[in-house]
Amino acid sequence: MTALCGLAVLAAIVPLVSVLWLVVSNGAKGLSLDFFTQLPVPVGESGGGIGNAIVGTLYMVALACVMGLPLGIGAGVFLAERGDTRLGGVIRFTAEVLAGVPSIIVGIVAYGLLVAPFKHYSALAGAAALAFLMLPGLARATEEMVRLVPNGLREGSLALGLPAWKTTLRVIIPTARNGILTAVLLGVARAAGETAPLLFTSLGNPYWNFRPDQPTASLTVQIFTYATGPYEDWHQKAWTAALVLLMLVGATSLTARFLTRNRRARA
Amino acid sequence: MVRATDATMTSVAPRPPASRRLRVVNVGDRTFAGVLIALGALVLLVAGVILLVLVRLGAPALAKFGLGYVVGTDWDPVQESFGALPFIYGTLVTSAVALVVAIPVSLGMALFVTEMAPSRLRPLVSFALELLAGIPSVVYGLWGVFVLIPWLRETLEPSLGRALGFLPLFRGPPIGMGYLAGGLILAVMVLPTITSISIEVIRTVPLAQREAALALGATRWEMVRLSVLPYCRPGILGAVLLGLGRALGETMAVTMVIGNMPEIHASLFAAGYTLPAVIANEFAEATGALHTAALAELALLLFGVILILNILARLLVRAVRRGPSRVAA
Numbered sequence: 001m002t003a004l005c006g007l008a009v010l011a012a013i014v015p016l017v018s019v020l021w022l023v024v025s026n027g028a029k030g031l032s033l034d035f036f037t038q039l040p041v042p043v044g045e046s047g048g049g050i051g052n053a054i055v056g057t058l059y060m061v062a063l064a065c066v067m068g069l070p071l072g073i074g075a076g077v078f079l080a081e082r083g084d085t086r087l088g089g090v091i092r093f094t095a096e097v098l099a100g101v102p103s104i105i106v107g108i109v110a111y112g113l114l115v116a117p118f119k120h121y122s123a124l125a126g127a128a129a130l131a132f133l134m135l136p137g138l139a140r141a142t143e144e145m146v147r148l149v150p151n152g153l154r155e156g157s158l159a160l161g162l163p164a165w166k167t168t169l170r171v172i173i174p175t176a177r178n179g180i181l182t183a184v185l186l187g188v189a190r191a192a193g194e195t196a197p198l199l200f201t202s203l204g205n206p207y208w209n210f211r212p213d214q215p216t217a218s219l220t221v222q223i224f225t226y227a228t229g230p231y232e233d234w235h236q237k238a239w240t241a242a243l244v245l246l247m248l249v250g251a252t253s254l255t256a257r258f259l260t261r262n263r264r265a266r267a
Numbered sequence: 268m269v270r271a272t273d274a275t276m277t278s279v280a281p282r283p284p285a286s287r288r289l290r291v292v293n294v295g296d297r298t299f300a301g302v303l304i305a306l307g308a309l310v311l312l313v314a315g316v317i318l319l320v321l322v323r324l325g326a327p328a329l330a331k332f333g334l335g336y337v338v339g340t341d342w343d344p345v346q347e348s349f350g351a352l353p354f355i356y357g358t359l360v361t362s363a364v365a366l367v368v369a370i371p372v373s374l375g376m377a378l379f380v381t382e383m384a385p386s387r388l389r390p391l392v393s394f395a396l397e398l399l400a401g402i403p404s405v406v407y408g409l410w411g412v413f414v415l416i417p418w419l420r421e422t423l424e425p426s427l428g429r430a431l432g433f434l435p436l437f438r439g440p441p442i443g444m445g446y447l448a449g450g451l452i453l454a455v456m457v458l459p460t461i462t463s464i465s466i467e468v469i470r471t472v473p474l475a476q477r478e479a480a481l482a483l484g485a486t487r488w489e490m491v492r493l494s495v496l497p498y499c500r501p502g503i504l505g506a507v508l509l510g511l512g513r514a515l516g517e518t519m520a521v522t523m524v525i526g527n528m529p530e531i532h533a534s535l536f537a538a539g540y541t542l543p544a545v546i547a548n549e550f551a552e553a554t555g556a557l558h559t560a561a562l563a564e565l566a567l568l569l570f571g572v573i574l575i576l577n578i579l580a581r582l583l584v585r586a587v588r589r590g591p592s593r594v595a596a
Contacts, residue, residue, distance in 0.1 A: 001488040002383045008375025015455045016399050019410045074306030081303060091307045094314050100577040102516025104543045108566045112320035165299030193403030196518040200551040220405045227409045228523060242406045253401055
């Protein structure tokens with residue numbers, strides 16, 4: 001029985017190792033300064049890069065943070081402070097259920113809200129979809145982190161005469177700062193890896209773009225386009241782009257874990 | 268004074284009862300409370316908005332096709348004749364394959380981590396699970412196109428065809444792409460979900476339960492089978508349902524390996540289509556309002572099913588998490 005279970009573990013490890021190893025080995029071949037700084041060249045030609053896609057992803061994730069962070073962290077603080085009520089329970093349950101909504105459906109909602117009325121694909125719509133996706137996870141994780149702050153801190157602050165709202169804003173939240181930052185970074189890592197909602201909100205763009213009302217290229221959509229295209233050069237670029245994406249997501253997640261390492265050891 | 272509530276296991280820091288919390292008496296507190304409630308209620312608003320937009324986008328198709336949409340098999344944007352059945356079939360088949368493969372592996376891993384592995388290995392396995400969960404879907408798709416499909420085409424599908432070809436499931440030319448490819452990639456992607464929740468659920472089994480079985484002479488496997496697994500059954504079911512929910516909605520990896528054929532075939536080797544895949548492929552280039560509406564109606568269908576599934580799953584997992592306090596009482 002132990003052997004069977006060990007076999008199960010191996011069955012899970014094999015694809016993981018395969019994916020990681022192949023992305024690194026195939027992707028490393030295409031890494032170059034050009035890859036990060038150049039625009040894509042016309043189909044069939046070699047050379048060029050996906051600088052605009054990398055920038056596009058960073059740009060949309062940043063926009064998504066601007067839109068999603070206040071809401072997500074605010075909802076999380078609400079759940080931590082007043083989550084023991086009926087309303088809090090309902091909101092928490094809704095947040096958990098929302099976390100399971102597939103990204104493509106969120107994309108369609110963003111399309112209906114921000115693309116169809118304006119008849120225009122835009123980076124803003126893509127960022128809105130990403131913000132939608134970040135919201136539930138951020139709210140729940142922020143709640144957990146704020147709840148970890150010891151009650152003695154709150155009581156001490158109140159005893160010293162600080163009103164309840166100032167206690168929350170100036171004492172509790174800054175104490176939970178690392179944990180909230182972790183939650184944010186994990187949300188960012190997830191948003192950076194999303195493809196489906198961007199397919200029909202920000203669409204794609206062969207040029208540099210910094211305007212929120214224009215379509216924008218993104219790393220993930222570029223991988224999809226290149227991987228399913230017929231050109232060998234595109235396939236190689238897809239592997240390299242996947243390597244860049246994994247490095248981005250990995251670095252963000254590692255930073256997030258690093259921030260709460262002490263908290264974990266104590267808990 | 269030790270109170271009964273002190274003994275209950277909670278996953279959050281204990282809060283003072285309402286009577287001891289400071290009452291909201293000044294303007295600052297009330298404004299802040301209002302702001303917080305507004306932000307919290309926004310979550311509910313988001314849920315409502317999602318539902319509303321989907322219904323509004325899909326309304327033309329709902330009006331035109333009614334309930335027959337669900338059983339129609341035609342998907343012809345040119346003739347404006349739409350039917351959802353091939354996609355529902357594809358989604359169900361790939362998810363079924365994913366669960367059939369993932370459940371034994373997940374349970375095996377969960378049992379390995381909680382019961383059998385030396386504690387040195389546990390953080391490693393958790394780390395591996397986190398890695399698996401963190402790889403973006405499109406990267407799995409990329410791997411699927413260039414690694415999984417050739418392997419299926421050259422190795423697995425011919426072998427399955429030779430060994431089990433008498434079953435309609437394994438007949439037909441091994442092209443690599445198709446339901447089996449989609450199902451296998453989904454299995455890899457739902458593995459972390461089912462495993463990590465199962466681990467959490469198995470850990471809630473009280474020590475007394477396990478020790479009782481061992482004291483009565485059970486071997487380790489008998490102990491697991493008789494006192495751990497039955498205790499966890501609703502929780503593991505919840506984990507499986509959550510994994511299923513994830514499998515149903517998974518888009519990119521499946522789109523890249525499923526073959527994109529809106530047809531229904533019995534064989535797992537055949538190419539097919541799933542609900543998220545057709546939306547991903549056709550939405551940006553939908554020809555006409557009816558096409559868009561038809562796709563939006565597919566999304567509504569998917570949303571409804573996943574919503575119900577997720578609610579059920581969360582309720583199950585919660586019931587098990589609260590288990591110990593109820594059992595001890």
